[in-house]
Amino acid sequence: xxxxxxxxxxxxxxxxxxxxxxxxxxxxxxxxxxxxxxxxxxxxxxxxxxxxxxxxxxxxxxxxxxxxxxxxxxxxxxxxxxxxxxxxxxxxxxxxxxxxxxxxxxxxxxxxxxxxxxxxx
Numbered sequence: 001x002x003x004x005x006x007x008x009x010x011x012x013x014x015x016x017x018x019x020x021x022x023x024x025x026x027x028x029x030x031x032x033x034x035x036x037x038x039x040x041x042x043x044x045x046x047x048x049x050x051x052x053x054x055x056x057x058x059x060x061x062x063x064x065x066x067x068x069x070x071x072x073x074x075x076x077x078x079x080x081x082x083x084x085x086x087x088x089x090x091x092x093x094x095x096x097x098x099x100x101x102x103x104x105x106x107x108x109x110x111x112x113x114x115x116x117x118x119x120x121x
Contacts, residue, residue, distance in 0.1 A: 006044060006053035007075060009113050010066055014041055014058040016110045021045050024092060024107060025077055025115070027054055066111060074106065074114040082119035089117070 011017040021027040027045035030053065034041050039060050044053045054075070079085040086105060089095050094107040096114065106114045 004051065006055045008055040008057055009109070009111065010057045010059065010062070011109075011111050012058075012062065012065065013110060014043065014056060017056050018043060018045070020094075020109050021054065021056075024089060024094060024109075068112055071112070071114045074116050076116035076118055078118050078120040080120050082117070085117055 009017075018029065022045075025047075027047055029043050030046040030048075031044045032042065041058045043056045043058075045056065046053050082103075086095075089105070089107050092107075094109075095105055096108045097106040099105065104116055104118050106116050108114055
């Protein structure tokens, strides 16, 4: 048997990404790994309600943006208040794609990862 533990995104600016995920999705730091040599930092973010964790990995020597291809992958999040979430993300300027017929939209984080927002039914 397997149990879900986390999903990883590599990021260029850890603090900027952490701020984005807290503001946009309410995810906060739950743990961190920092080796003595400072070559990387791993931060796990969670919502405080579920076991879901998003792992953000920062690599000291990485300077160029990550190649995300055509962004054919994404994470999806349910929200209890779709209209409120939509208004917040619109104000943040992070909505990158909308599909009103399906009742969904996507936001992008500072590294251009796509995140789907769905109403909880």
